[in-house]
Amino acid sequence: MVADLFHYGHVNFLRQASSHGEFLLVGIHADETVESYKRRPILSMEERIASVEGCKYVDEVVPNAPLEITREWIEKHNIDLIMHGDDVDPEVRDRWYKVPIEMGIYQSVGYTEGISTTELISRIKSADLG
Secondary structure (H helix, E strand, O other): OOOOOOOHHHHHHHHHHHOOOOOOEEEEOOHHHHHOOOOOOOOOHHHHHHHHHOOOOOOEEEEOOOOOOOHHHHHHOOOOOEEEEOOOOHHHHHHHOHHHHHHOOEEEEOOOOOOOHHHHHHHHHHOOOO
């Protein structure tokens, strides 16, 4: 998860994800990892981790989560289910989540319409703050 400019869409995702098990472990991507496929996050990884750690649905946060989930990473963290919002492009999903899909432990949850970090950035840019 990126979790930049943490908002209620993120909370909805984490709430849905937490309903699928007894313990929710959330991986947060490093700034450089995020920048490799989209813009650099506004909040640092440490700030994004602190935001996610503050969510009542989250039990543990792991920094430097990889984009492409490997069997080794799954086993290291004792993961039973990998989740992502249903807004991910199928080609990207199949590349990043190839291993959990093959293992039968990948599931998507509904994306929260009407809110996104990109939308928040757009609102900030167009706001009359003076």
